[in-house]
Amino acid sequence: MRATVKDVARRAGVSPKTVSNVMNGIVPVSGATKFKVEQAILELDYVPNLSARGLRNGRSGVIALALPDLATPYSAEIAHNVVEVAHEQGWSVQIEETGSDPRREYELMSRARSNLIDGLILNPVVLDESAVKVGVSLPPVVLLGEVSQKLADRVWVDSVAAARDMTLALARTGRRRIAVLGTAEGRGSAAAILRTRGYHAALEELGIDRDDSLLIPCEKWTPQTAAAALASYLDSHPLPEALFCFTDSMAIGAMSVLWNRGISVPGDVAVAGFDDIADGQYAVPSLTTVSFDKRQVASEALRLLTERMADRTGEQRVVTLDYRIVERDSTRG
Amino acid sequence: MRATVKDVARRAGVSPKTVSNVMNGIVPVSGATKFKVEQAILELDYVPNLSARGLRNGRSGVIALALPDLATPYSAEIAHNVVEVAHEQGWSVQIEETGSDPRREYELMSRARSNLIDGLILNPVVLDESAVKVGVSLPPVVLLGEVSQKLADRVWVDSVAAARDMTLALARTGRRRIAVLGTAEGRGSAAAILRTRGYHAALEELGIDRDDSLLIPCEKWTPQTAAAALASYLDSHPLPEALFCFTDSMAIGAMSVLWNRGISVPGDVAVAGFDDIADGQYAVPSLTTVSFDKRQVASEALRLLTERMADRTGEQRVVTLDYRIVERDSTRG
DNA sequence: AGGAAAATTGTTAGCGCTCACAGTTGTTAG
DNA sequence: CTAACAACTGTGAGCGCTAACAATTTTCCT
Numbered sequence: 001m002r003a004t005v006k007d008v009a010r011r012a013g014v015s016p017k018t019v020s021n022v023m024n025g026i027v028p029v030s031g032a033t034k035f036k037v038e039q040a041i042l043e044l045d046y047v048p049n050l051s052a053r054g055l056r057n058g059r060s061g062v063i064a065l066a067l068p069d070l071a072t073p074y075s076a077e078i079a080h081n082v083v084e085v086a087h088e089q090g091w092s093v094q095i096e097e098t099g100s101d102p103r104r105e106y107e108l109m110s111r112a113r114s115n116l117i118d119g120l121i122l123n124p125v126v127l128d129e130s131a132v133k134v135g136v137s138l139p140p141v142v143l144l145g146e147v148s149q150k151l152a153d154r155v156w157v158d159s160v161a162a163a164r165d166m167t168l169a170l171a172r173t174g175r176r177r178i179a180v181l182g183t184a185e186g187r188g189s190a191a192a193i194l195r196t197r198g199y200h201a202a203l204e205e206l207g208i209d210r211d212d213s214l215l216i217p218c219e220k221w222t223p224q225t226a227a228a229a230l231a232s233y234l235d236s237h238p239l240p241e242a243l244f245c246f247t248d249s250m251a252i253g254a255m256s257v258l259w260n261r262g263i264s265v266p267g268d269v270a271v272a273g274f275d276d277i278a279d280g281q282y283a284v285p286s287l288t289t290v291s292f293d294k295r296q297v298a299s300e301a302l303r304l305l306t307e308r309m310a311d312r313t314g315e316q317r318v319v320t321l322d323y324r325i326v327e328r329d330s331t332r333g
Numbered sequence: 334m335r336a337t338v339k340d341v342a343r344r345a346g347v348s349p350k351t352v353s354n355v356m357n358g359i360v361p362v363s364g365a366t367k368f369k370v371e372q373a374i375l376e377l378d379y380v381p382n383l384s385a386r387g388l389r390n391g392r393s394g395v396i397a398l399a400l401p402d403l404a405t406p407y408s409a410e411i412a413h414n415v416v417e418v419a420h421e422q423g424w425s426v427q428i429e430e431t432g433s434d435p436r437r438e439y440e441l442m443s444r445a446r447s448n449l450i451d452g453l454i455l456n457p458v459v460l461d462e463s464a465v466k467v468g469v470s471l472p473p474v475v476l477l478g479e480v481s482q483k484l485a486d487r488v489w490v491d492s493v494a495a496a497r498d499m500t501l502a503l504a505r506t507g508r509r510r511i512a513v514l515g516t517a518e519g520r521g522s523a524a525a526i527l528r529t530r531g532y533h534a535a536l537e538e539l540g541i542d543r544d545d546s547l548l549i550p551c552e553k554w555t556p557q558t559a560a561a562a563l564a565s566y567l568d569s570h571p572l573p574e575a576l577f578c579f580t581d582s583m584a585i586g587a588m589s590v591l592w593n594r595g596i597s598v599p600g601d602v603a604v605a606g607f608d609d610i611a612d613g614q615y616a617v618p619s620l621t622t623v624s625f626d627k628r629q630v631a632s633e634a635l636r637l638l639t640e641r642m643a644d645r646t647g648e649q650r651v652v653t654l655d656y657r658i659v660e661r662d663s664t665r666g
Numbered sequence: 667a668g669g670a671a672a673a674t675t676g677t678t679a680g681c682g683c684t685c686a687c688a689g690t691t692g693t694t695a696g
Numbered sequence: 697c698t699a700a701c702a703a704c705t706g707t708g709a710g711c712g713c714t715a716a717c718a719a720t721t722t723t724c725c726t
C-alpha cells in the first residue's frame with residue numbers, strides 16, 4: 001500500500017501537518033524536524049497524492065494547452081515550448097486537440113471546468129468564435145494568435161505588419177506580380193484576413209494595382225491543401241513572380257508542386273512563408289519567412305495565465321511579439 | 334460558488350448517491366429520478382469535480398505521454414495520434430518531454446506515481462536505461478519503439494527487418510555503395526544498433542563486402558546534426574551511391590546539404606529515410622522511407638495500457654507492427 | 667391479499683491532504 | 697524567577713465524491 005502523510009508523520013514522530021509544512025516550505029520548520037521528516041519520506045518512498053492536494057487546495061498544478069492539430073509543425077513547436085516553459089515553472093501540461101470538430105470545443109470547456117485544470121492556453125484557428133464561451137465559470141484563459149474577439153488575454157504577432165513587411169521584402173527583390181496563397185473565399189480565419197490586409201497595404205504603398213487573380217484561396221493551411229490549391233491555380237493562371245504563403249507549411253507544399261513541374265525556386269518564382277518552422281531551414285531551397293520567438297510566445301502566455309490566476313478582475317491584456325523577416329534561398333537571386 | 338453533488342441532490346430532491354448513480358450509469362436508476370437529476374444538473378450547470386472523483390476512485394482518467402522532444406515531427410505525429418485515440422476512449426493526455434536531461438526522468442516517474450496519472454506511454458530514445466525503474470509502485474507503463482530491456486509492455490516496428498528491406502530496396506535500384514547515416518560510435522541507442530544490424534544483414538545477403546567508411550555516425554537524430562555530420566563526411570569521403578538515413582528528419586537535413594552542394598538527388602545519390610513523417614511527402618524530392626501506421630502505434634499502446642490497468646500480473650507483451658517500404662522520388666531513376 | 671425477491675434509493679464513512687486555530691515549547695527581558 | 701513574546705507543532709474539520717452497506721419501495725408470485 002502507498003504511504004500517506006500519516007505514515008510519514010508516524011515514522012518521523014510528528015503530526016501530519018508538520019509533514020505537510022516540510023513539503024510546502026511556507027510555514028517554517030526547525031532543522032531537526034525537517035531532517036526527520038525528509039528521512040521518513042525517503043525511507044517510505046513517499047510521494048504526495050496530487051488528487052488529494054488538488055481537492056483540498058482547489059488547484060491541480062496542471063494547465064491545458066489546446067491546439068488545432070499537434071501533428072502540424074507549427075503547433076508542435078508551440079507545444080514544445082509551452083511544455084518546456086511550463087515545466088520549468090512547475091506546471092504539468094495537458095494537451096487537447098480541437099481539430100476541426102466543433103464538438104471538441106464543448107468537451108474542452110467541460111474538462112476545463114472540472115477542476116483538473118488551473119488554466120487554459122487556447123490556439124483557436126478553426127474555432128474562432130469558440131472564445132465567446134470564455135465565461136466566469138472557466139479557469140483563466142489565454143488565447144494564442146489572431147482572434148477577432150477581445151474576450152481574453154492574448155499573445156500574438158502583428159500579422160498585418162508582418163505580411164506587409166514580407167510583401168515589401170519580396171518587392172525589394174524586384175518582383176511585382178506577387179501572389180498570396182491562403183486567402184479565404186468566404187468568411188475566413190482572422191489570420192487570413194489580417195495577412196491579406198497587410199499584403200494589400202504593401203501593394204498600395206508600392207503603387208502596384210491590386211489584382212485579385214493573384215489571391216490563391218486555400219481554406220485549410222496544410223501542405224496537402226496548399227499543394228492542391230496551387231496545382232489547380234497553375235493550370236489556369238500564368239506563373240506569378242513571387243508567392244507569399246501565409247504559412248511555412250503551405251510554402252513547403254507549394255515548393256513541392258513547383259519542383260514537380262520543373263519550375264525553379266527562386267529562379268522562376270520566389271517563395272516565402274510565415275512562422276519560421278524548423279523545417280523551413282532545411283527545405284529545398286531554404287525558406288524565406290516571418291520569424292518570431294516561439295519560446296517567448298510560451299513564456300508570455302504562461303505569464304499572462306499565472307497573473308490572471310492571481311487576479312481575475314483586471315483588463316484584458318494583449319502582448320504583441322516582435323517578428324522579423326528572415327531571407328533565405330527561396331527568394332534570393 | 335460551484336455547484337456540487339449535494340446541491341444537485343437537494344434541487345432534484347434525491348440523495349447525493351443517486352446523483353452519482355445517474356452520472357456513472359452503473360447502478361440502475363428509474364427513468365423519473367434520472368430525469369429529475371439531469372434537469373437539476375442542467376439548471377445548476379453542474380460539472381463534477383474530477384479531483385474529488387480521482388481521490389475517491391484512485392483513478393484520474395489521465396494518462397501521460399512522455400516523448401523526447403515534441404518539436405520533432407515524428408514525436409509530434411505520435412503525440413497527435415495518441416491524443417486522438419485516447420480522447421476517443423475518454424482519456425486525457427498529459428505530455429511530458431524527457432529531452433536529453435536525465436533529471437527529467439526522475440521527475441517524470443515521481444509525477445507518474447503521484448496518482449494524477451493512471452498510466453504512462455514512454456518513448457525512450459536517449460534514456461534507454463530509464464525503463465529499469467519501471468517498478469511495482471508505478472502505474473502501468475507501455476514503451477514505444479526499440480528498447481533493449483524487456484521490463485514493460487511494448488509497441489514497436491521490427492527495425493532490423495525494416496532496415497534490411499530498405500537496404501535491399503536501394504540495392505534493387507542498382508546502387509551498391511550504400512552509406513548509412515545515424516550510426517553510433519560508442520554505445521548507441523537501441524534503434525541505431527538494430528538498424529545498423531539490418532543494414533549489415535542486407536549487405537551480406539547481397540554479397541557486398543562491409544565497408545565501415547560508409548557508416549556515417551550521428552548521435553542525435555535531428556536535421557541539424559545530420560546536416561553537419563553529412564557535410565563533414567563529404568569533405569573527406571567520396572559520394573556514396575545511396576544514403577540510407579535512419580530517420581526522415583535526418584534525411585531532410587541531408588538532402589538540404591546535398592542540394593546546397595549541387596549534388597542531385599536521386600541523380601547523383603539516392604536518399605532514403607525511416608518513419609514516413611508527413612514532411613517527407615513534400616520534401617524536394619519526395620522521400621523514400623519505411624512507413625508504418627502511427628495511429629496503430631497509438632491504439633495498440635493504449636490497448637496494452639488499459640489491459641494492463643485491468644490486470645497487472647501477466648507476462649510482458651510485445652506488439653510488432655507491420656511496415657512497408659514506400660518508394661518516392663528520392664530513390665527513383 | 668400476503669410474503670419473498672428484486673429493484674431502487676439513502677446513510678455512513680473516508681479517500682489524502684492542508685487550512686484555521688489551538689496548543690506547546692523555547693527565548694529574552696525585567 | 698516569572699511574564700511576555702516568538703517560534704514552532706498538533707488538532708480537528710472538511711474539500712467533493714462514491715464504495716459498501718442498510719433501508720425502503722416496487723414487483724411478482726402463490
